[in-house]
Amino acid sequence: MRNIFLITLLFAVNTALFSQNNISGIIRNAETSEPVFSANIYFPQLEKGTMTNTEGEFSISNLPQGNYKMVVSSIGFASFTQEISIPSGEIEISLKPSAIEMEEVIVSTPFHQLQSENVMKVERESVSELNRKGAVTLSDGISQIAGVDNLSTGAGIGKPVIRGLSSNRVLVYTQGVRLENQQYGDEHGLGVNSKGIGSVEVIKGPASLLYGSDAIGGVLYLNPEKYAPANSTGAAVESDYFSNSLGYQASLMAKTSTEKLKFLVRGSQAYHSDYKSGDDVRITNTRFNERDLKAGIGFQHNKYKGDLRYNFNRSEIGIPEEIGIQSTEKEPLLPYQNIDNHVLSLDNKLYFAKSSLDLKVGYQFNNRKEFEEHNEEGHDEGHEEGEEVSGEEPEPALEMHLETLNYNFKYNLPKIGNFETIAGVQGMYQTNKNFGEELLIPDAETVDFGVFATTHYHLENWDFQGGLRFDNRSLNSNSYLTEEGSTVESIDRNFNSFNGAIGAKYQYDQKFIARLNLASGFRAPNLSELTSDGEHHGANRYEKGNSQLKNEQNFQVDLALELRTPHFETFINAFNNSVNDYIFISPTGETIDSSPVFQYVQENANLYGGEIGIHIHPHPLDWLHLESSFETVTGKLTSGSYLPLIPANSLTNTFRVELEEGKTFSGKYAFIRLKNVFDQNNPGMFETRTGGYGLLGAGFGTSINFGDSVLELGINGNNLLDKAYISHLSRLKPDNIHNIGRNFMISASWKI
Template structure:
């Protein structure tokens, strides 16, 4: 199957040489008439762009015939959006100075618009900005986005939570395809390094219309870093040091682009010791390391574009059980996970005079292994408390090395396809129709079987349209999905026979949204959307001791689709001095699937079984951003987020984040011949008590965390050096997050952590 797909991918990279169109122009300041240097000029429909030179001039080549939206943006100016008909004469563009921060094109929604133009509100953050604020890894970084949190197991494992929903209810997209890496469990990490990711976009709420099953809670869309500009060659070396975990991270990148062909490669490595809590105690076996390789080949001619990307990630992550051995070692002890993840994707775009076709193919191979102590050394527990620390550490290392055979090993292979047709524009209507599908197999190789061998087949068909007026925009769509899931009969460790299942799940979903904007100051959005999620393999068929989750799980083969309906209202106001937003939502979910303790134990582990009931979540986010003109360098930001989740039959949902308030003071200075950018910030995050725990949870006390950072950019000729120093939990507080999976053992979260980053690029 892999060889067949590879041949298909390679054969797809073909094109015909066409005559060239090009667009040239000059960008100037509307007030002074001076040229604007390094302005971004971008065709979102073509995913093609460039930067203006020191004279404000730019040239884009190999542009197909037709009418396209052109986005011109630069720091300190209002982002400009205009339509350009190709072929075209040279154009002159005037940008108006503005204190409002530069807008970016949103990729995760279908029509590739600016944030202010989107009918659906989408949060967007560059990974570099998240890292500057002290993120240890990708799952930690996304928690800085309002409405997004993370279920954690130490600092090495994190699962995104969007407005109280997590696991299979949040769909992750990378390289333009849905990420499939056995993400059903909250003890699994993302399996993606932040290095080589350009930005992250977050859709809050059901996005089944665009993405199908599993997008019931939202979408985390990861945009890969871009290729070099045409005619340029770039290289970069990035390095980070983390004081708390004695961790280090290094990444080396090189990329080059001609007029048609583009190449990119990046290799990264990270290693961390056990983290220290606020009491200076190391939490045993929270250590982890990660190897990551990303590569890409791009081709673009007048009427065809191809982007072939590959990502390999290997993560070795310790599974903490209790605080014991105090060690600075970076190799995981038993028990630990070893996860290999391969992602191969090909994005084909065919451009016609007034329409286009986007055809994405993806192949993924996920190899998940879990190693446990009792498979190699039966008497480990007996001598644990009688050895010296150094000897104890050595024994654990030897045990890990001796674990030739994993207790649990599962291979997940997935083929994705996504075909979209952008129909010719009809008046003010833009319309997209498409089909999506997935074929997936799960195969067991280990001694333990948590979920059986299985095959999954998905198919979906959808259409969505956007209608534009001067002050109003409307967007709606309809979608049908079907999923067939077939599993094999298997035998548990207790010799119980679990019969295979053969089930189909179908759903029809719709979405309707409206946006009203007054000038560029006031925006109101109202979105109504339904979504669905078919129960996953773990929920339907699991029957075994899940070491990573510290429980015995029993599935329910009679589970039905989760089906939800969400109402989302969003208001924004902004001018040159002030921005404010308020988001409110209510999300009703029928047949909500949750895991519930039975009160029994098997193999000394508590037994949990999957059940269903109707549920409701509601809440929202509010915030302000003050940037008083002419003090454009000063930024005061404040945001508050809240979510409540309840079962209609009574009681609260588990794993709902506590309410929080975050206040940030930022100072950003531009200009200078050598130190071209300077910034500093102070951030205080107040997390309130969580007094509404789920059935098997306990209440969690609130806490406050202080963070700060400083950085600058040093430019000498063509060499740029970025220096950043940031700190989190600077007061070294001892606290426990409600979403920490170590909470049940009374283990504190990470204490004070200083991060120093030095990145050099040419």
């Protein structure tokens, strides 16, 4: 009897688990009742969707039973959202025509909503749009987002700066896991190739509630490119040429999907010579090369969805020190970095009738080598500074292996009335090991654990969201000997922090949106700040860590106002960010081997500012766009000194034309942009004033349709007037080395 009962129960569960639930319908124009072709139908919670055919019809199969939000979007129409009960009969939806640009679902926030529905304001840009504007690298591209800048060492090394905070104060997420690649270092770039990245999202402000330590300044979230739609195959050949650095970039992609299985693979490579500044001088050893492989396997069937992704990136990046050899070679000179980065991630989702489980795990291996002109034991014998390296690779002076295991477990609780709630745990296990002659940081082990809960409450015009979180970081390091023979003692520290966030959004008639968010965040001090004891050659100073440093703890108030009409949009964002125990480096008055000694210390700080913008697309000239945005940030210590590496105020004006219609030629665009960067008259400690400048850019492009394939062509130019200028966020500024001069980017992409 018991066996019969178990067999019956197993059969019932199996039937529920693998029963087929489909949904189909038609999308029409609300004004003409004509079908809408190529409209996107997407279920954010299920991460599954499709597109309408020429008759406006769509069908999606293998859906789990339950209530899920459906998002319908199409160019030229206002996005539409509605909760759908699955299984469901055939549905019919009418979209209202609108000149407002199509909204996308935001992935970096917990409830996966449209931007207009989010309580927290999140900036989003597709990488294709950033490339249209002539971005040389991904780090260069994100600096075009309001409130985001780029801390650079030449063209090949760039780090995101969000409202004046960077390095370990900004988290980068890729493939759904936090990217760990020794990001504390000034001479460490982002380490991610833009090819194979679909879009970027930027959370501006503390996001420790969702992401734990190091998200004190914000989060840069990189969304990988999507798989092919069900039962389809696609491929692409892409190439770019950069006139300034005589650089080129090529990428090959293939993907295919059945109803349940999805496959994707992409290989890319890029080679750049030294860039030329506006005064017609090539900046020695700013050359860089990159090879990148991305692959993915996805599976989705009714109650389960899995996504396995892998990314290998190898970068060879020259470290510029002074202007010397004028060359267009692409092999790096000494000193240079050779970096291998592996990212393996698995995203698992289980769907139940009224709830779901989400488990992400990730493994990363970062192998960072640095080659210099003077290595012991004669490893680099015969090589001088500025000499081209060829043949067998010399022994590295510095080699660090960073291994990281991440996990992120979230449970989406059953919806209770208007409440949606998520609870979860996150963690990280990380080891750092040294194999070179030099040590920047000691061998160490880091263990993170965090537990959190967040809830969202929805009313007709109001939305509220809040949450709490507790984190613990355990950090253990080995002792080591410095070059001077002194011993840096081992560290065994624990850092704890409670954090929370609360926000409210008011929306009136799809036109006016007001958001107010209050959030706290924290950052545990990194190994460099705790244990440094040696010469920093790039900064010409001797740096000492401070093993007694405490958490940085911040609190930010963020107000965002947005007005949207069919032909006019404007926004105002204002923030105030108070940081207790801000960590910075300060002179001690001592010298070691004639180098001034600096030590890491702490003091309270405050950052404030915001962004304001306007976008006009007048009727009936909906294809015409006039955009203007202004951004400002000020950072000061309580003692009155200004913080270093704060971007100067800037004003960007863009005039662009976009014409989507056309049987053969579609997606036509052209733009002209002027970015004015004002004087930075409030330099931080050890900085000098930086003069302002204006950069003129322009570009145009189109898509040519050949039946089932599309050829996309574009030409974009930056710094068209070949201005000789220095950015305040350039690490080459102390050497009076100018940023990149006039640069044309010619792009071609064949998609089938």
